[in-house]
Amino acid sequence: MTDGFYVTWGASEGGGVMAPGQSLPPHGKSLGRLDYANLCQVIHKGAVLYGRDNRELDLLLFWEVCHFVSRVDRVLSRPGGSLLLAGRSGVGRRTATCLVSHMHGYTLYTPKISRGYSLKHFNNDLKNVMQLAGLEGQQVVLLLEDYQFVHPAFLEMVNSLLSSGEVPGLYSPEELEPLLSSLKDPASQDGFTGPLFNYFAYRIQQNLHIVLIMDCTNSNFTISCESNPALYRKCSVQWMDGWSESSMKKIPEMLLAKVEGEGEKSGGEKGHKRKGSASGQGDLCRSFLMIHESCREYGATPSQYMAFLHVYTSIYSSKQSQLTLRQQHLQAGVSKLNEAKALVDELKRRAAEQSTLLRTKQQEADSALQEITTSMQNTSDQKTEMEKIKGKIAQEVSKCEERKGKIDDELREVQPLVDEAKRAVGNIKPESLSEIRSLRMPPDVIRDILEGVLRLMGIYDTSWVSMKR
Known part of the structure; x- marks a missing residue:
């Protein structure tokens, strides 16, 4: 029994989302048992879906949160189940109500208080809520907090709404007649034989869930409750005054773990933990609790404790990001130095290789120079020999010229004979x-x-x- 929570999500048929216009079973949704771990999973999933549809919930899951959610779930899953959540600010009453309403598919409605908010505005808000629940048959949660009761008559009207499902004088007869005409068919289907207004009030009592969040330390709390007895008779009064000491110590651990997780993601650190994380974190959490306890006499509330922790985690996160950024700069500098060292080593290695190659090339150049010198000497010898050959050729040319002269002389003697022979041949006839x-x-x-x-x-x-x- 110590680790069990009886909630609608633990029932075999589940606590699914309500379809529009769907009414609750006569005795409410079935309950089933979930242990702490499973309920945390259900709540976490619901918080993720709520964040997608509305706004992200900064929700830390510990035992009291699960307990609050289960209590709200059991009441809101009953027809017309309403709540008076008495306690101090910051314990999670509004968060639990919004989350459970969304997980059940209810319409959550809360007045938007502005500077000129008056009784007329509140009347219009009540009409909207009553029409959603009474005419359209929607499951509606009307969430009201202390600061929204800006006029004394607001609480009296809520008291009437809880008692009988109506607010005397809210609707004029001219307004009611067109509104109630749409309820004739549903009333006949349900076998209701009384006046349609009574059926309208009955549907409001079945489908409207009023959640009052009130500060029990306020001097007017007892007077307000005694002046409006429906707050006791028609509401399930849940006292949510604070958290246990173990939870108060666990909350800082969860916040710091969340901040460090985000820091590791942004900083890219792997496996880094703060020195003495187990003992040091425990001492730090005890210090947070001691500081909060020392302010109890000044009326310190859980919300102020959370604000104190958020300020600390914000400063811690800021300092951590500054140190991480500085560390990254230093690491980048060291990385550049290592790169430069590696580059110098590589250049030295290449220089040594080039030096060896240079010696080899120098030796090859010396050998080539020696060969060139030898070749030039051989060329000189060949040139001398060529000069000798050239002289011999000149002598041969001289001899050839002399012989040519003799041949020309002989040709001059023979040429008349050749010419005469040509003429003789030219005189030969084809016949x-x-x-x-x-x-x-x-x-x-x-x-x-x-x-x-x-x-x-x-x-x-x-x-x-x-x-x-």
Whole structure:
């Protein structure tokens, strides 16, 4: 029994979201048992969904929170279940109400108090709520806090609404007639035979859940409750005065763990923990509690304790981010120095390799220079030899010129004979050649001439057939 919470989410059929216009079972939703771990999972999932649809809840889950949520759940899951949450500010009454209402699919309504908020505005807000619950059949949660009772008549009207489901004089007869006409069919389906206004009030009592959040330390708290007895008779009075000492010590641990987790994500640290995290964190949490206890006589509330912790975590987070940023700068500087050192080492290594390569190339250059010197010496020798050959060639050219002169002299003597032969050949007629070709055997003179011609032409076939061809 110590670790169990009886809630609607633990029932076999579950505590699902209500469909629009769906009424609660006559005795409320079924309950089932959930242990602490499972209930935390359910509440966390509900908080995530609430954050998507409305605003993100800064919710820390510890035993009292689960206990508060389970108490609110059991009351709001009954037809017309209403709550008077008495306690001090900051214990989580509003958060529990908003969360449970959203998880059940109820419509949450709370007046928006402004500087000129008056009785007329409150009447309009009550009409909206009553019409949602009485006409449309929606499950509506009307959340009212101490600061919203700016007029004494507000609490009296809520008392009437709790007692009978109506507020005398709120509607004029002209307003009611068109409103109630839409309830004729639902009333006949439910077998209701009385006046439609009574059916309207009955539906309000079934579908409207009023949650009053009041400060029990206020001097007017007892007077307000005694003046409006429906707050005792029609509401489930839940006292939420504070948290246990163990929870008060656990809250700072949870906040610091959350801040450190966010710091690790943003700073990219892995496995870093504060020195002496177990003992040091425990001492720190005890110090927080001692500071809060020392202010009890001045009326310190849980909300002020949370504000104190949030201020501390904000300062801690700011200092942590500053140190993390400085550490990152230092790490970046060290990283640059390491890179420079590695670069210098690499340059030294390359310089050593280049030095070795330079020695090798120098040796190759010296060898090449030696070869060039030898080659130049050989070239010089070859040049001398070429000069000698050139002299010999000049002598040969001189001899050739001399021989050419002799040949030219001989040609001058022979040239008239050649010219005469050309003229003689030019006088040969084709008829004479045809006549010779027709001979069966040529005369000796013609044979000797033609054989000489063939020899000069390089043809050694000196037969008559070859001669004719």
